[in-house]
Amino acid sequence: MEGKEMKKIAMYWGAGCGGCDVSLLSLHEKILDLLEEAEIVFWPCAMDFKYEDLEKMKDGSIDIAFYNGAIRTEENEEIAKLLRKKSKILVAYGSCATEGCVIGLANLYSREEIFDTVYLKNETTKNEDGIIPSSNDLHLPEFLPHLKTLEQVVKVDAFIPGCPPPKPVLENALEALLQGKTEFGKSVALCDECPRKDSKPEKIEINKFYRWHEKEDNGDCFLAQGIICMGPATRAGCEAECISANIPCTGCMGAVPKVREQGISMLSALASILGDMDEEKEKEIIESLQDVVGTFYKYATAKLLPEGRLKDES
């Protein structure tokens, strides 16, 4: 690629499921276009790079660094800081890095409770000696008291939402980033691009909540069917992939830019469209909501509770 200045890019995998790394590959042939404009200088998951390689780079020498996954260990934190130093633009890639995602729900529990469950109480765990790995025996990076988002550790220049970022979101983000833009993505909610939007009735009213399996899907807007769909409170851009597969939106793209908090927005919208009912029925319908945090704060718990759950005062 003579004559053309190649952008140096890096990708790192913090605490996450690995889906983000795969999502970059899911660009398919588009990734070749990317490689025409950029060279990969660090991507441990895909190629052989060592931390020393990164340490050796000049500060600010990476044009765009993508960090996927959240910050759960000392090591995650260290690399986040290192990448920050080495790069011009640091991007939180995917929901974990941006908001904490599903693994951020761990902030509802203490580190001890988590270890207890994972190493001792889990039904599929066989650990007769009750061993809990610790840094005493091995040199292991410390498991931090709480999970953090990238922004809670270092300054972040851009965010790519999604769990993992869907293809259209990614293409759009990469194009913008390669042009040096850090603001991108849609700023309306998902209903805007939802294939079911025309089936909305004039007045949406909910008198009973159904979980997905409790109701035969008639193909209409999920919300109008009484099935909680986070679409109205969730940023568009994914081209409603889930809904196209007949699955209601769970909100991985996060809130639209104007909204302060996705969960509460959706809750107040839902509360507003409940049908006419007496207090008792109201209580019943509210109690029928299973797993409120997991429904409305599935992705943003860590962002909202960086210090974990407030302990009861009693």
Next chain:
Amino acid sequence: MARRIGVFVCHCGINIAGTVDVERVARELEKQPGVVFATTYQYMCSDPGQNLIKQKIEEENLDAVVVAACSPAMHEETFRGVCREYFNEYRCEMANIREQCSWVHDGEEATEKAIKIVKATVEKLRDNEDLMPILVPVEKKCLIIGGGIAGIQAALDIADAGYKVILVEKEPSIGGRMAQLSETFPTLDCSQCILTPKMVAVARHPNIKLLTYSEVLEISGFVGNFHVKILKKPRYVDEDACTVCGDCEEVCPVIVANEFEMERKPRKAIYIPFPQAVPSTYTLDREACLGLAPLTCSQCKEVCEANAIDYDMQPKIIEEDVGAIIVATGYDLYDKNKLVEYGYGEDDDIITSLEFERMLSASGPTGGKIIKPSTGKEPKKVVFIQCAGSRDKQHMPYCSSICCMYTAKHALLYKHHVPDGEAYIFYIDIRATGKGYEEFIERVMEEERINYIRGKVAKIYRDGDKIVVCGVDTLTGRKVEVQADLVVLAMAIVGKEEAVKIAKKLKVAVDDGNFFKESHPKLKPVEALTRGIYFAGCAQAPKDIPSAVAQASAAASKVLSIFSKDKLEKDPLIAVVDEEHCSACGICVSVCPYGAMMKMENGKARCIEALCEGCGTCAAACPSSNIEMRNYKDEQIVKMVEVVI
């Protein structure tokens, strides 16, 4: 441009200053950025108070004003009026430190809260936009629901002033309860005689469209621009063709109870409720009729020489645009079956006051004779029980206001009919506050020698031919026991049961007795909270005919004042949708209680200015935070919260 804000703290006599340290409020506020002047005054709303504001606006070159005083519902208009001479009136805000502070808190706490309230108002004011009122056109036509004396009076007043009226009455005739009464206290004029000329005037008035046997189905819109759908039920008789010859009634084989006669007299399936009914026509009661088809009966149709009977008549939906609405749906008596303690329903000789009215009427079930229903004989001892169901925590807690008066009337008329009879009245106290009312009671007590017994009835039971009424005369402390032939219960007055449904359609409130709730119990007694809707007569509270008529004229004058302008000014504090960022989720459209959010072709929402009441429901519900309330923008609210916490 930074605002130059003046803060004016009102003492409201001791209403505020008695609790809140108003001086300290002013001194604290002076420290707020942007506040260039703060002071206190005895009564800000007084002329000198208003002048003080004007003077300071000029001297201090103020361009925005906060008046810390009572509720904006009281004086916002006063102070905005003062500021209007100098700058846009939306740069004037009131901070309510009376209702929301001095009246509900004490001491230091009150002063602290007052300071916070005023600071928050200053923060809000900083970002207020200059606004102009929205102008909406007025449809100069009035809908009146209910054709009792109140509805009739209001209709005549408005029609006489030259405006169109649609009068909707659900029964076959207008007239309401007054048509059922015999003579009226305190002057004892014949009720029908004074009522029927007004009913005829309604029927003849070119400006009144009378829709009887009709009900309001739907109401939408807002002051000046309501849209109503009215159902005109088929009466199967052509109102104009019917000559009221009564041939049909004669041949009709079906006999049912007559509602107008409190079910104490029969009527046929084809009937006219009373001879002076307006419109003057028979009505076929479909429920009672044998079949509405030539094969099943059709005797009435065969005898009708005027050819007025039409079995194929269909319900009609009539749509009208009106600018104002008066609700005059009147009252019912409290359900007699709920008064188990008086054994009503079980005993034929215990009747309600309205049944007694019908008995007194020459056209009533007994032809004007007072009888003991079980035997048909003249009752020689009658007990009247006041407050039956009223002023009673088990039933209706309020005073029904007219029972003392009509019971006195009943006792008097009874004595006129049965001069050798004895009348007893059990009462708690006598409330006779109208003009000439006390004199009327005195006359009844003295001239007619009615036995007034102050005390509640403890027990009623039947003993052979008699009904025994036991109680204690609390004035003498003696037990009283009367062997009565007839007992008349002055039943509590309650609002119509369907008032609740009508209220829902109108988006107005009703209170415990199903009475429509006025906007202010003293200062806005005929207005609903929703503009353009008014109440008249017993629909609002129990009252006598003179009060019902006066209230009807008051409501009419309110309507006329709306009709006196071509355009109405409307508060511009409405919802605004950022259409670009609207996802068309449809939530706001679903929640707006005024139908002001409209779904556009592309599914996105748009607020119809004229319909929006600025309630903010949509803004709270929009999951995209995409709706802003004018002068209550999110940033404003956040800033207000920040200064108070």
